[in-house]
Amino acid sequence: MNVLGEREREAVASVLASLEQDVSVTLELGPTAAPVTLLAAGGREIDSAAQTQAVLEDVCSLSDRVTLEIVEHDEPGPWPRTTIGPGLVYLGMPLGYELTTLVHGIVEAGRTEPSLTEASRERLASLDRDVAIDVFVTPT
């Protein structure tokens, strides 16, 4: 099932055409540890897992370089969790504005060289321990 419109599909396919190497995407699904009810405009309830799976299947079908694996868990956890390439994680539904984050995350993982400037890379080379960065986002 295509959840993206035709123009969105064309735009995403065009962006993914720049991939320089293969990118694996893993979607993990399962019981949600802290369930919340999400409502779309008009009051319809949104199935986060089904929506995320549908979007990922649509996006990943638009490039031969992108593969999608779906893993089902029995234990409650932070699902849906999408992992792009070597470990770029997205928790929740990558819809709306955040579809861009998903697609460009795939593009970044598909580069053979990091796109960060050399100056930034030099600064990050000073890190002497592991760092976890979480960015809270919304789809609008």
Added chain:
Amino acid sequence: MLLAYKLALASPRIQARAIEASEFVADADRHGVHAVPAIVVDDRYAWAGSVPEGAFVERVLAAVSA
């Protein structure tokens, strides 16, 4: 968000996650997130709002050394 991903790809020391705040409300509340994007470094709220790459890197480094 994309900058955090770029940092993670450029440094083996960095892990980056995007978290949809309306689905992970408890996590957002725990960090006092009221605006997005909100950046949390090593489980501590760092700042909210988009900034250029250079500033993003410096703020992450400052948060790490704080």
